[in-house]
Amino acid sequence: MPDPITHVLVPGTFDPITYGHVDVVRRARRICPQVTVAVAESLGKNGVGTTFSLDERVSLAREALLCEGLEDVQVVPFTGLLVDLAREVGAGAVVKGLRAMTDFEYELQQADLNYRLDADLESIFVMSSPQYGYLSSSVVRQIASFGGDVSEFVTPNVDAALKDRFKER
Template identity: 50%
Template sequence: MPTAVYPGSFDPITLGHLDVIARAAGVFPRLVVAVLVNTRKPVQRDADERAAVIGEALAEAMPHGGHGVEVVKFDGLTVDLARRVGADFIVRGLRAVSDFESESQMAHTNRKLAPGIDTIFFMAALEHAYLSSSLVREIALFGGDVSHMVPPAVLRRLPQVSPA
């Protein structure tokens, strides 16, 4: 069964992330959403909390609660996780040309490290192309409305959201 891994810090998960998950789940019978445990960038919530929020968001937003979508936590190289779960693909979302530059470099690096694993890019839906987790945290810090940016599972935790 074709399997893909969608890695990220998801701090917090946005509607853009959920859109990529939903579209990737339509392509791959098994999609592993991989929450980075030890990211190089500071995170506001530990991996357990971020994984729980993603699970809630999937249950609320996707038909059948995201059947075929698993949420795992991991530390290390994405290609190592992909091998461990039997994935042949890594899913990444692209918002703009600037994303493509860094993501293509990472895709080439991953391909060098694991020649049998390809990266598949999903363009962000236009209505989500501006979204980032750091933008959501910044707006929430100052009391702005982020209800059109994040799923209800994140909104329920907003008093706990702050910028990095």
């Protein structure tokens, strides 16, 4: 029988982290005693760069999780392959949130690739809580870029960072 999984990764770009992401992290923490949020560099996300730098996204995620009572969750930046990071930190699984069928198709492809690279790395999917099923970082960024109120979608530190980032528009 394989060893039980005691450490999981919750990877993503987190540009920026939203309450939907926080919900997935909280649920991963219920499943497993050790959770690491892995913030991907994602240089070419959707053909453009990210709104926030890697260091900013790591900092925003750390503060958001702390604000939400998840101080025992580690947040780390990473570049390269997720399977390499999992080996490096000793994580036995990846936890991803699913909002819709399109998320499932993309995440299934990623899980299949990860399996081919490391058959011991499990993929765990959690369904989005209904109140976050529509929520994505790109929607939050778009609303914020037009001066809209995103405070119900993100923690106060992220709300402030978005206002600051888009204030000149």
